[in-house]
Amino acid sequence: MGKKPVSDEISGVEQDSLKHDCSIGTILKERGVSRRDFLKFCSAMTAAMALPASFAPRVAQALDEVKRPTLVWLEMQSCTGDTEALLRSANPTVAEIVLDILSVDYHETIMAAAGHQAEELLDKTIADFKGKYICVIEGSISMKDGGIYGTTGGKTHLERARQVCGGALATIAVGTCACYGGIAAAVPNPTGAVGVRDAVPGATVIILPGCPVNADNLTATIVHYLVFGKIPALDGHGRPLFAYGKRIHDNCERRPHYDAGQYVEHWGDDAHRKGFCLYKMGCKGPATFHNCPTQRYNEKTSWPIGAGHPCAGCSEPQFWDTMLPMYKRLPNVPGFGIEHTADKIGLGLLAGAGAAFAVHGVLNALRKDKEPADENREG
């Protein structure tokens, strides 16, 4: 999609419908992607899905044979960061493969068509491929006042989500906003923003949280569907287990420093330069489930902890409200002013109790007690 000429795109409706009959292998061959690059891609996807290497030929065989799926990409209340993550991969060959195996029939940010033309394309796609297309949603959906705070093409995001997700084979919510509402849903949430699962409760929704989503996880989710004919195993939140089944802390490359007791104490100190554990700098790796340490971002170039910054917990529900302060281990205690840590309150509590009992003890020492009356005596 990214490399198609504009004229090709605008006349594209009928042409795309024809291409749906070709297998992915054929399309890649036509595009001049070498067999070697294709197999490298299949191995990378097998690894991303946490399958043994012996599955790579099966992935290759399945991708050779299956028809490429139609995909519709909707933007809701978002910063387009997930689209950016998908498009700005470092290695162009694999990025092209990612885009080529998906027949992205509608994507507001990257499609050439605009206005009524684009809307017609969407209507046609969801009518022609009813029950067969995959819907990807980026951004949160406003629910307050009938969802009036987010509209595209004159329709509220809520209406569009219900219309498009309702007829989809499956909906993939990419990025924390589409999954849990993200920053738009942070307190006080003025637009009543929610994730796709709350906006369209009946739909089959796979969520891929993260800010942004890791494009490899999105591709792997789709490849999983193409290879096995079903959506991957999900956890209680609806996240694929292959990508969200383990805690960052438990797969972190800096974990040995945590277990040893070697911590960064200040930014730029010796320990920071040596790459020690960022636990004391407020790292939320122990509270976050994601495959960042193994999958990394931008063609496995790096990831936050790899670059020396603590994990912000961006793929967890309501992380803007629950994971702050970003550079402290524990949240502040609600109801007490900012910067009141649990320890300060605890020490105050203890001092108060100690003082009260000291006064009580002195008063007791000063007074004269009486022996109890016999009827009051227990033993």
Place this chain on the structure above:
Amino acid sequence: MNDSCKFKCYIWELPVRWCHWINMVCIVTLSVTGFLIGTPFSFGKSASDFTMGWFRFIHFTAAYLFTVSVISRVIWSFIGNKYSGWREFFPLMADAGRKKTARMLRYYMLLDKQVPETIGHNPLATAAYVCLFGLYSVMILTGFALYAQHAPQGAMHRALGFMYALFSDQGMRLTHHISMWFIFGFVVNHIYSAWLMDIKEHGGEISSMFSGYKFTVRKEK
């Protein structure tokens, strides 16, 4: 000791005393290691050390021991003697208990000079213990819910699924941490009250937790 306290009375059976002292040792151990886990300093000298690993191992082992001890004490409240029974913990349910509580409260608030000598549990203390066991439950549940995250989809993680619905992950850490301070608050109260009643009641309050015996004016009924 009061001259007239000439009968010794077996109050605290062996399981009660064991649970008490195991809980104490566990709370001290868990607090020290818990503090080090929450706010470690750079005690590791080399990447092949395992200092934090050992602190966590001790914390988790003590947590299992503590949980077994707390559950055992709850079970014992159904099979032990009347002084350890569950009824003792809800004194306000019976008329005699309500009177006893009122007398105790008046004495504590310095309104009454007559020492309310009790041989089993002090009714105000048992009311505090009910809150304390509530805190223990919070500690055990939040603690094991955080611990179970090392093995997602495992049996413990599934069994504690409701905890992840009730708490955010960081909220669980904060609750676990602040409940420790509430337990410290209880400990101050507990040590002071035991000391006070040991002085006032002349019944051997503190030593009874070692020996099981208290000394009474009248023979046990």
